[in-house]
Amino acid sequence: MRVPLSWLREYVDLPATATGRDVQAKLVSAGLEVETVEQLGAGLTGPLVVGKVLTIEELTEFKKPIRFCTVDVGDAGGTSQAEGSGGGTGEPQEIICGARNFAEGDKVVVALPGAVLPGDFRIAERKTYGKVSRGMICSGDELGMGDDGSGGIIVLPPEYEVGIDATELLELYDEVLDIAVTPDRGYCLSMRGVAREAATAYGLPLRDPALLDVPAPNSYGHTVKVADPMGCDRFTARTVVGLDPEARSPIWLRRRLQKAGMRPISLAVDITNYVMLELGQPLHAYDRTRIQGAIGVRRAEQGEKITTLDGVKRVLDAEDLVITDEGGPIGLAGVMGGAHTEIADSVTDPETGEVRGTTEVVIEAAHFDAVAIARTARRHKLSSEASRRFERGVDPQAAAAAAQRTVDLLVLLAGGTAEAGVTEILAPSAPRTVLMRADHPDRVAGVAYGRETVVRRLQEVGCDVYGQDELTVTVPSWRPDLAHPNDLAEEVIRLEGYENLPSTLPQPPSGRGLTARQRLHRRVGRALAGAGYVEAPNYPFVAEQVFDQLALEADDPNRRVVKLVNPLSDEEPAMRTTLLPGLLGALRRNNGRGSHDLALFETGLVFHPAAEAGTAVVLPVDRRPTDEEIARLNAPLPEQPRHAAVVLAGAREQAGWWGKGRPADWADAVEAARTVAREAGAELIVRQGQYGPWHPGRCAELAVVVDGEERTVGYAGELHPRVVKALHLPDRTCAMELDLDTVERASSGALRAPRISTFPVATQDVALVVGRDVPAADVEAALRDGAGELLESVRLFDVFTGEQIGEGRKSLAYALRFRAADRTLTVEEASAARDTAVALAAERTGAVLRGA
Structure with missing residues (x-):
């Protein structure tokens, strides 16, 4: 809302010395957001007068239409005028002008030599188009007036006298307050509303422009x-x-x-x-x-x-x-x-x-x-x-x-x-009333205002107040936002001045800090950033059409969304149930802007509808809510688990003198999931899976064990080509998403720092031949279980297929590291542990030692 100060003074007798900045400070103190104070006419100086066009000569020898005009400017005119003097002989001025929306006899605004227009545009006598121009016929834009709808020169009504000062006539000097009106103060989208706030801020009476004599309704009006x-x-x-x-x-x-x-x-x-x-x-x-x-x-x-x-x-x-x-x-x-x-x-x-x-x-x-x-x-x-x-x-x-x-x-x-x-x-209606204790604003603000101050401030707002300790407040018709005692308390507090509220630092009990959930959130972010991912937070809003693009089944739980009653965008009215739409959108935008090698991550909340819908309660402010009240407040809220997700496209390792580099693939997405699980101290189970947007042959299902029960927490791998095409993503885009809260519940407890042993490691390599459809994770799990407590780590370092292995077979080569905490292992001990591991792998997966 733009509020001219000259107009505001019609309703409030502001001090004559009060500037726009002064009024701004008062209104800001009262709770209004006055963003700027614009100085109209800044840089504009005269002489600027009303002139009458006497003659117009069309100069046709130029590429564009040019008119040579003589303009009567009264006593201000004359060729002997000294620049900036403002004096003249009363003779008409000769002026060159290219505009065509005026005619002989029209009254116009003329800037004479010596005038300075906004933008430091100085007017001087000069020769142009073979003529001498002594001034300028002005348009609204040239005077800083903005768009007046004419699209050209200002043509004034004929009743204005030639030679009078045009700056006063056009009200070119003024100050305009630009107020960002918040939704709860709709009454300030009017001069009446802002004037009421200014009158209250200065303690002055208001001349209400709505107080008019209005005839009574009758039956003769339009039906x-x-x-x-x-x-x-x-x-x-x-x-x-x-x-x-x-x-x-x-x-x-x-x-x-x-x-x-x-x-x-x-x-x-x-x-x-x-x-x-x-x-x-x-x-x-x-x-x-x-x-x-x-x-x-x-x-x-x-x-x-x-x-x-x-x-x-x-x-x-x-x-x-x-x-x-x-x-x-x-x-x-x-x-x-x-x-x-x-x-x-x-x-x-x-x-x-x-x-x-x-x-x-x-x-x-x-x-x-x-x-x-x-x-x-x-x-x-x-x-x-x-x-x-x-x-x-x-x-x-x-x-x-x-x-x-x-x-x-x-x-x-x-x-x-x-x-x-x-x-x-x-339509039948009754005045709205609110019941409030007289000391309620005191209890909210922690300041002793007293009943007299509370009543006075509410009356300044326009309320009628009755009662002593228990006040009955009749709300004015222009304040639909005043519906609860807290709303009335806010009015008292803001008019008394937010700056007058005491600053009291909270004193939390010692030993408190981040929760385990918050600490995990930070550790996961640092770990993914350290692995080369860039954090890309996104808005939690989605369009339901995105679930079709992600190829989710019709009965997929992620299609059940929480819809906003008043969304920021009608195109995205739902809360997200997965982090992928936002991340993939960020990847698509960055890829379209020339960044083709991308690795993005996000950790954030997703939203699932509550099992039972309910109505939120209004909690008291004068005491701590009871557990039952808090439970009723939380019951209608959606479930909000925290997820972690990554998306990759382009090169994962750049080519250079060190090597060829390689593109990002499904294994990188799986490794990102392992990184998150390690930070949580959880054992991640990885097996082949199939779900929604992922390629069925390049998708890993991620699971953890919680309370003795195995639970799927997410998926990782390469996206399906149809999903890539539907979302306009780069080819072979990969993604991972998992439920971070459930992974945290699978944690084995406090994280332990790695232990450095003083005894040497014994390394044994084994190459096992298995069926091509046997997951490497199953072979690794069997090796871990069979090797026993001496096994320090197991790593898959080679996968081979070929005629030497046989059709439908593959060779998996693992490096097994053995170490004892209290002694140096003998070759016999390491070999025995290896053989036990191979035997269990053969029993479970049908593995055969390569070359055996």
Whole structure:
């Protein structure tokens, strides 16, 4: 919300010396986010005057249209003018100009020699296009006014006197506060709301622009039928006739709209926008001659169509709230009007000279359900100034005043006549009240404010307060966010000043630190980073279509998602159940930007729906919640296990003088899983598997033993080619994901540092021939079990297939390291342990010593 300081002073008598920075500091202290204070007119100096175009000579000998003009600038003109003096002889100025949107007799804004325009653009007498130009005819952009809708030179109304100062006329000097209005302070999307905060911050009275004399409703107004009182609980309609179609918005109105960040369009539209900025109530003006019968408010029929003011034909949803007449929808309620009933620009008939345009309007000032408007705006990707206000909460009591203010301006500026009919549809409602103990803000803030201060601050907000120790607070209509005692406490605290709250450092008991889960999370991150992976955190939101791209079965548990009621993006409304979509998306983006050798990892939460849905409870703040209250609070929450995942593509080892390098493959993904398991102190079981996005022949199932039961914790390997194609990934992309919480539960206990023995190692190599379908992990497990306690490590260092081995067979070569803790092993002891290991491998897997 852009708030011009000059406009704000109309409602609050701010100190004459108060600058925009001073007001910013006061509003920030009151809890508003004032991002910047823009200095309008900075770097602009005169002379800048109103001039009248006397003659225009078209210079046709140049490539682009050039006009040589003589302009009457009053006493400021004259060839003898000294640069920067501001004086003159009163003679017309000769000026070169390339714009074509003005004619002889028009009043324009002229910068005379000596003037400096924004951007340090200095105006001086100079020779150009064979003529001497003594000044410049200015456009709005050149004066820092922004887009005024004309697209060229500023053409002023004819009533302004030649030679007067244009800086005052155009209000070029001002300060504008840019406020980032948070969702709970929708009332500050208006001058009225910001003025209320400024008045409270300075301790000054407020001149409320909504305090107008409004005629009582009667039966003579335009007929309105509200079929959905839940979606529209208030609808005010007023009619103004006899509008002058040639009437234009006065300069003061256009300038206020420009300073507030809006583009002037036409008088009727500008007035509705102005009143919206002033009171916070969105309005819409319909051309009455285009309305067929009564105006209605209802939900749209599925598939119904409307063309909105932006020229887009939209297909409506059954949840959309629409404004209708007898011909169908004429507007998306609270979002945007329809093109069929828009205010028509004035057009002059070339034959008769008659000016045609809208002369009769019906003003709509209604109050719509915030949730319905927000969903409609997002559904149609159509955020407007009106929808921004409705979805944050609009004062329903301001509708009648806003309609009256609009009528008054139309009568004043467009020469219209207000009809006596006043239509007002009201749904039954009662003031909202909140019960709160008088000392509740004290208990929340830890500061003794006292009842008197609490009551005074709540009254400044606009509340009516009754009672002594137990307060009954009637909430003002413009504050829909005040619904609980804590909301009222927050108002007291912010107005008393957050900076006045004492700073008290918490004193945790000694001996506390990171939990075991947090320590594992950090160790896993460091280990993967040390293995060459780059951490790539992602948003936890996904689209459900991604599960089809990952080739998950229809009944896969990962397809059961938690959906957000108010997602950041309608395209990703669900919480992730796997880390892969985000990681693979990051890999795809980086690969598309030229980084082809990638190894990314992420550790984070995934979300699974709770077994039983429930309703969250509001916990007390004056005591510690009971275990039962905490259990009820946690019951509806989704399960949130922590996962670890990696994705790889391109080269895992770069080529160089040291060798050829090699591409990343499924074994690297499996090794990443082993790295994570080692950090957790868990024994990882790796076997061939098949699941969703992984290639069925290059997929490893990962499991651990928890409480004596083997549990699958994830998968690793190369992704299926169909998944790679669907997600536009590099060929042979590999991935791994496992449940880190379950791996932690399989931990053998505290991690032990590696022990360095003083006795030598005995190494024995064995090559075993097994069937090609026998997993190497099964052979390794048999060797470990058979070798006994003397075995220190076993490592697979070669896999061989060929005619020498036989069809359907493979040779696995292992290096076995034996060591005793208390002595040097003899050759006989090492050989005996090796033979026992080979024997058990033969028994379990049918392995045969190669060459035997």
